[in-house]
Amino acid sequence: MGNSALKAHLETSQKTGVFQLTGKGLTEFPEELQKLTGNLRTVDLSGNKIEVLPDFIGGFQHLKSLTISSNKLSSIPNEIGKLKKLETLILNGNQLKQLSAGVGQLKALRTLSLSGNHFKEFPSGLGSLRHLDVLDLSKNKIQAVPAEVAELQAIEINLNQNQISTLSPVVSRAPRLKVLRLEENCLELSSIPPCILTDSQVSLLSVEGNLFEVKMLRDLEGYDKYMERFTATKKKFA
Numbered sequence: 522m523g524n525s526a527l528k529a530h531l532e533t534s535q536k537t538g539v540f541q542l543t544g545k546g547l548t549e550f551p552e553e554l555q556k557l558t559g560n561l562r563t564v565d566l567s568g569n570k571i572e573v574l575p576d577f578i579g580g581f582q583h584l585k586s587l588t589i590s591s592n593k594l595s596s597i598p599n600e601i602g603k604l605k606k607l608e609t610l611i612l613n614g615n616q617l618k619q620l621s622a623g624v625g626q627l628k629a630l631r632t633l634s635l636s637g638n639h640f641k642e643f644p645s646g647l648g649s650l651r652h653l654d655v656l657d658l659s660k661n662k663i664q665a666v667p668a669e670v671a672e673l674q675a676i677e678i679n680l681n682q683n684q685i686s687t688l689s690p691v692v693s694r695a696p697r698l699k700v701l702r703l704e705e706n707c708l709e710l711s712s713i714p715p716c717i718l719t720d721s722q723v724s725l726l727s728v729e730g731n732l733f734e735v736k737m738l739r740d741l742e743g744y745d746k747y748m749e750r751f752t753a754t755k756k757k758f759a
Contacts, residue, residue: 579603602626648672719743
C-alpha cells in the first residue's frame with residue numbers, strides 16, 4: 522500500500538478518531554499510527570497479515586475499540602494492559618494459543634472476542650475484568666470449562682465449536698452469567714452439572730450438537746427451574 526494512501530488515512534483519522542484499514546495485505550502494524558496516540562478511539566486492521574502487535578500499542582491511551590481479526594497474530598504484548606479505556610478487543614481468526622497477563626489489566630473491557638484461534642485451554646486471568654459482558658471463545662480447541670470460570674463477570678460466554686467434554690459444576694457460581702453457549706462440542710448428558718440448571722443465573726444454555734439429544738435435558742434435576750428462568754427472560758424481551 523502506497524505512502525500517500527496511508528497518509529490520507531492518517532489525516533482522516535486525526536479528525537475522526539477512527540483508523541480503519543482492512544484487507545490491504547499489511548504485514549506490520551503501521552508505525553505511523555504513533556503520531557495519533559492522543560486522537561484514536563477506534564482501530565480496525567482486520568483481514569491483513571500482521572504477525573506482531575508492537576509494544577507501542579500501550580501508548581494509545583484513549584483507544585476504546587481495537588479489532589485485528591483475520592491476521593497472523595500468535596501473541597499479544599503485555600503492554601496492551603496499559604489501554605485503560607479499551608472496551609472492545611476483537612482478535613478473531615488469528616493464531617493465538619494463550620493470552621498475555623496484560624489482557625487481565627484491561628479494566629474497562631466489555632467485549633473480548635477470540636473466536637477461531639488455537640486455544641486448547643480456557644484462558645486464565647480474566648476474573649479481574651469486572652466489566653466484561655461478552656466473552657467469545659468459539660471455534661477453538663478448548664477441552665474443558667474449568668472452575669475458575671466462576672470468577673468471570675461475563676453475562677455471555679460463547680464456547681460453541683470447541684472440543685469440550687468436561688464442565689465444572691463451579692461454573693454455576695458465576696455471578697452474572699446468563700447465556701452459556703456450548704453447541705457442537707463433545708459433552709455427554711452426564712457432563713452437564715445439575716447445579717447449572719438448579720442454582721445458576723443461566724437462562725439460556727445452548728447445547729445443540731453434542732453427544733446427546735437436547736430433549737434429554739428435560740430428564741435432569743433442575744430442568745424446571747432452568748425453564749422458569751428461560752421463560753422469564755423470553756418474556757422480558759418479547
